[in-house]
Amino acid sequence: MGNRTERLLAIKEIITNNKVSSQEELLSMLVRKGLSYTQATLSRDLKFLKVNKISDPEKGYIYELPDQHAALGNEIAESYAAQGFVSIQFANHLGVIKTLPGYAPSIAALIDRSNPFEIIGTIAGDDTILIIPHDNVSESDVINAMILIIPELKSRFD
16 A cells, blocks of 8 residues: 555544644644655645635634544445445456445445545446546555545555
8 A cells, every 4th residue: 555545544534533723733743653744745635635724713723624524424434335345356447346235336426425536436236336447547546545435445455
């Protein structure tokens, strides 16, 4: 798994669980997690994650992930998706996810709702999902996008 995915997962976890008001504060929290990189890279990662700032009575403005207020529902959906995920394989630049019976439609909907750059869209049956990646996106990019959407899959790809 790429270093970028680890950074993005760490940023999501920190912003979800802490009131972070500046990039400097976020960088120091990332350093404590053993991730050290430049402010420019952090800016690109924040833009990629579509992080914005919202008003906070204690700290002025803090970072928020898109739809962070719906995080509990997302965690339940992610956990459900991870339980139903069986495997992923690639052929001719397309990905095929195998799931337990009945899981494919909801996992595909979760992927499509997340709208990752790496994936144009999905087509789902009962236990199979066809993933259509963007041009020039590698298999590892698609897997990293899946980990960002369903963090519980990280251990399956390590």
